[in-house]
Amino acid sequence: MKQNPKTVRMWMIICLLFNSGLATLENDRDFKMCGIWSHGNASRNLEYDLRTGCDIIEISANENTLSIRGSITAKCTRSSSIHLDSNPLQNQSNFCVFWDPLLDLLIVEVNGKNHILCERKGLQGSCCTDLSQDYQKKASLYGIVKGSVRGDIIWNDVMEIYTFKGGSINCKEKFCDEASQKSRGANMIEEVVMKSNTIGRVDLPCAQGTVIEMEEGFKGLNLTLPAPRSNMIPSVYLPSCLKSTTKTKSKVVCTYYKEQKLFQGGPSNSTLLGGIVGLSVENQTIQNLSEPVKIRFHHLPLPANCFGSCVSWDTRKDNEVNWRFDGCNTIEINERETECRCDHLTYFAILVQVEQRATVRHLKALTFITAVGCAVSLVSCVVLFYWLSKHRKVKKNQSSLVHRGLVVAIFLLCLFFILTGTIANVGNDTVCKITGTLLHYSLLSTLCWMAVEVFHTFLLVRKVFSTTPPWVFYLGGFGLPALPVGILLSIGDIYGKRDIVPSENITGPYHMCWMSDSDSSQLAHYIINVGLLAAVVSSGTVMLFLVVKEIRNRPDWKKTHVAFLSIWGLTCLFGTTWGLGFLSFGPLSEAALFLFCIINSLQGFFLMLRYYALERIKKKDDSSSDGSSSGSSKQHMLHTHENS
Template structure:
């Protein structure tokens, strides 16, 4: 049960109430100060290797900071008198400095708080006096052998001026007034010690990244646990392609290569630092080794910037041994992600060959390739189904091409359309029968050419199907003689696809090795086809989906007009089933192509099998359709064109 303020005045005299309020306020301030001190000491302990602090009791005269630093590993002495705070000794690796700095003075102030920070790995020495930093030794790269593990030596007492309440990393040495504090050092391998400490930290990779960023190093950076490169971007930066020199006992041909695009350069900054770190061991990351990631991990970061949504991706090429499973590019931003997980968002996987993979990422993070467990059974089944269907289609297209020659002396304008469609389907089946084999070839150029040829034959087949529909429509509805415009059919069937594919080849980054499957799949299928990139998706929606929409909509309109025109003829009742069968097969062809075109993203297993089966049997369906036309011709006793009208 508590008391209100009015109740306190009733039970406690006014003077005592005021005294209690002042004491409560003092207690609150003391608690806040202690909390800030604890937080500050904790932060300092995490950031600095050596941290000695104290209160400097001095006079009211102008004061200065004197220092005399030399290389070696003997001791550092921190002393103070009435006007001077002095730092001197031999603890540096490369820094040799001796000078005096005039400090800000206040005639009414006779004491100052100071701290001495020493980071031997960076050869960095900073003295802070009343909150203002004075850098005595600047970072000079990452030091190998250095002076660290400073331990307390001799102290001398003082009477009026000196250092009181000296402490190391928050632990008070003594509260007595001392003239000086001496700390002896030990020479060790700083890089090995740093890597050992980083391996024990929850985010050890972040520690390495930050210390390399602060080291003021340029070019190659070597650590026992990681190798890196530091690049400076200026206003004339146009992109950079590099490979980190191979560490000891590592094959140079297996080191990842990196391309950094020019779009990384910030417009608002004239100079930026890019740090690339190559990790050969996953132990620096909290994720266990059972996640399936490669041992090679690449870390990319930019000084004081978060890099996301790059218009041109960063390209990282990994080399790996042949695997029974497939790989997928993943990334992990340990500074942002609270959940420790490799993610595929923002990275595109491009399979170069069986031993090489390229990750194209639009952000900076830790990037690697992760093994995706795949069931070979589905890949073999798909290969067998596609090969059998393509073999059937190839034979059917040859039969369809040479079949009309059996009728000599009969002029049949529709033969041009049938043969054009047969040729386009023949090349489509031929490309489909080889894409799975060429996808495993160690040649990126061959896969690009094969993907372009497959796209060309697919567009050509779709164009010739459109020509076929227009040909039937012209005879039935318009009484149009197509012999006069045969060159237009060739241009539409073979010329337009060649123009479109040629333009895409000039643009680039459209064709290559494509992985068709879900991210969490149990089955994957590789083919030389259009890549899953922004340019490829745009080309797919404009060309593939656009052309398919035009062919389907125009075919539906022509079918509707023809049905209206001939449904009143006497022949309609007799031959409507043959007519609908012909147009039904055309719709089946369109459905087959639509199954593949509209499922440009990941395909399910069922959809993938249907697509492979029906598409690979296109030639057989065309031969079946031509057989129906021939049967219709015999039933009516007319020529081919008249049979269509019948």
């Protein structure tokens, strides 16, 4: 289709204006203005008059002079004239004006030759940047043709004057923001520090560094890097082999990064420990050093089930960032110091990486749920014990005795579990060891009383009504758990502070007083705790099956609420709900873990609720009862009266 020439011309003008607007509105830190200087054949000069401040910069040209004037510098104050080489056959010259506000650097390039008007003065804090078009003046014959900003043409006509107005900003903060958005932001920082001509300390909001100049005869150097935290300052040893034999002087930039967002990517299920140290040598790639560089990190003690590894930031592949372990050896000085000895030195960062050995998902939520459930069970156990004691005064029976023992054991277990976290954080090692011992004893006592409940119900189901002395039940529920606990105490190094690491934050573990993480403690846990739990759960499951089989044809069993309360109550009494702990693996592991914490932490509450509900049912029944929780259960399930 044939297009109208006027329409095409109009769209070209619109696009030109649009590009011109982009050149004005871009918010780049650096400034670059280029053009063609149309001049005469006589001698030519570059004149400049620069002052500190943040106002305007004027770029103008006439028959024999290119002028740069204005107030945009931070420290540079210079005024002079430079004679330019002239060619009588040439009446045009290409030129560009470069302005780097962070370095306070201004360069004018004329026909490929650079003229530094303002030299680097280090990294500037407050600087003049974001130069935008202000005032322009056309010329009749000589001036600037095709003036452009960052490659975008401003005017094709001959212009005598271009002015650009700036704004004052915090240049260091803006540079750090730019670096954080780049995949190689750390390299940008080290390159700028290298270009700044600074020797000594360099401070940026995102990094602190030191620039060292290695001269001939360099024999190695120990230095401490500047860091924002006085008690976590890393130290570096630079070996003598870093100095190149072909160069008289070489610069080394040692940088401490507190912003981990500059180093995105890395192994899964891991985290960076504290700050990061970057080392680089000017215009060199250092590998396979005969003597390693040494970076010593100071950090908080690692959790018991975590260890530190030295890694380096690998950017050898474009658009790919990896932490690699090769090339660095990890030396653990003590629990608060780790030294990395590495045989390479480029623009890579050296850091300590923490890798987990074992963590718990959703630990914070699980801890909160368990604490709330234990608090509710504590109150429920007090109420239930009062009810059981009150009914004991009316009619004494063995069922009430067994129930009271289980209630006391659950009360102690919930109490010490609530206290264990607080004591682990504020108490000393001795107090924590005692608390861990009592918590373990309470757990074993609870499991033993559940076993006593199983044994006692077996006697009722099988109609064995021989009187058993009360001390037998007390010995099984309170005496038997003391035996393994006493043996473990005599062995030593079993109880103490234990760190449980959440997968969401492996550097913030949860402390509790329990069995320690030693090999002997692990062996005791599997033999005693897991073994006893397996015995109780299996025997309780068998007993529950026998009871249901025995009473499934009873008339009152057909009542839905009675059947539910009976099964639920016996499940709690026999400890079968603790079997959920064996299901904490596979795709349903998280659901099983949450159910385990909710149900078992509320066990005291469920027992109280069961007792209260069965008491209400018993009052509505016409059959006789012995007035205890177990008697009520027999009335509905066993139909067997119990002898006092």
